[in-house]
Amino acid sequence: MSPADIATFLRGLRLALGELEGLQVPTIAALDGVALGGGLELALACDFRVAGAGATKLGLPETRLAIIPGAGGTQRMTRLVGVTKAKELIFSARTLTAVQALEIGLVSYVAAEGQTATERAIQLAEEFLPAGPLALRAAKRAIDTGSRLDLESGLDLEYLCYQGIMPSKDRLEGLAAFAEKRKPVYKGE
Numbered sequence: 001m002s003p004a005d006i007a008t009f010l011r012g013l014r015l016a017l018g019e020l021e022g023l024q025v026p027t028i029a030a031l032d033g034v035a036l037g038g039g040l041e042l043a044l045a046c047d048f049r050v051a052g053a054g055a056t057k058l059g060l061p062e063t064r065l066a067i068i069p070g071a072g073g074t075q076r077m078t079r080l081v082g083v084t085k086a087k088e089l090i091f092s093a094r095t096l097t098a099v100q101a102l103e104i105g106l107v108s109y110v111a112a113e114g115q116t117a118t119e120r121a122i123q124l125a126e127e128f129l130p131a132g133p134l135a136l137r138a139a140k141r142a143i144d145t146g147s148r149l150d151l152e153s154g155l156d157l158e159y160l161c162y163q164g165i166m167p168s169k170d171r172l173e174g175l176a177a178f179a180e181k182r183k184p185v186y187k188g189e
Contacts, residue, residue: 013038013071017045021076021144024137026128030117031055031107036095037062041069044076047140048124049107051098052117058106059095081105132170133188138162 001009020027020042029043032052036059043049051058060069060077068074069090078086081104088094101107111120128136138161146154165171169189177184 055098061093
């Protein structure tokens with residue numbers, strides 16, 4: 001690939017992963033097996049990463065090829081595991097097992113023995129199903145955007161997100177269901 005082709009390719013990846021990261025719904029990556037380089041960068045753009053118990057190679061090994069992660073890996077990994085750990089992993093091109101990745105916060109969960117990462121990811125998604133969809137969207141925005149702001153600005157954003165769901169039918173349904181001791185039926189309105 002020419003330098004121009006590489007630049008175009010990386011811009012496309014950055015855009016695609018940015019769109020994934022910016023989705024208004026919770027996103028979960030299921031890692032059953034190897035996730036190296038771009039595969040891990042894709043997973044890093046998700047809200048949660050679930051590794052299969054047998055996942056033995058998770059990492060960003062690009063420096064061994066005399067390049068660096070080019071689709072956001074240096075930035076997203078650093079935000080998950082911290083500057084020093086990200087430098088250690090990227091500089092050394094070290095790969096991790098699922099358990100090692102869990103210990104440093106690179107993955108959110110490791111599937112149980114006999115369970116696939118996809119099965120565990122579905123379990124996690126099912127935990128979110130009872131929540132109001134507008135509330136999930138507002139909470140994700142408050143967390144994702146607010147985490148990049150100073151505390152006072154983040155609190156202001158949280159308030160704006162809260163105010164955005166105040167007039168919703170879902171909010172009224174949630175309060176009515178609570179009072180009536182029944183499960184709410186949300187419609188995203």
